[in-house]
Amino acid sequence: MKVSRVCCQGCGADLQIDESVRFATCNYCHAKLEIVHDTSVTHTRLMEKIEQTTCRMAGNLRVIELQNDLERLDREWAVRRESFMQTSKNGHRYIPSTVGSVISGIVFSIIGVMILGSVSQMARSGMFGLVGLIAIGLGIWSAVSGYMKASSYQSAVADYEAARRELSERIDGSREG
Structure with a gap:
């Protein structure tokens, strides 16, 4: 089992991480971190930013779904109106x-x-x-x-x-x- 030394993106503290670990919490600032194992280097990424981006994307997707529902409603109404x-x-x-x-x-x-x-x-x-x-x-x-x-x-x-x-x-x- 290989242990890597990484820097916390939240507070800058040095952390020792087993190479099999994918997610961790900083012992000092309690930041939620994703451990990224690239071919040449191992580093951390703050999960809060990822979570915020994910939430923003989910919100945007919900708006797009609702806009599609609105467009569908308008198309259906145009057909129904024609029947009257x-x-x-x-x-x-x-x-x-x-x-x-x-x-x-x-x-x-x-x-x-x-x-x-x-x-x-x-x-x-x-x-x-x-x-x-x-x-x-x-x-x-x-x-x-x-x-x-x-x-x-x-x-x-x-x-x-x-x-x-x-x-x-x-x-x-x-x-x-």
């Missing part, structure tokens, strides 16, 4: 709104009532009366359906924003800690 979008007759994509849905339902219903009103003054009401009832039915269905879609979208937006806010706060907390 509707297409107009001109091909334009838009997000449904509760106000727009109710207004379109009212317009359809008014048209249906106007058709029924004009049909009631005609001698033969036949098919026109049915068209008026269908327009009123479409108006009600359009209002309810659009309102439900808009409400679902607003709920999804609130969930997404809450999740994004939580991740952002965790990122900020990891950067500070």
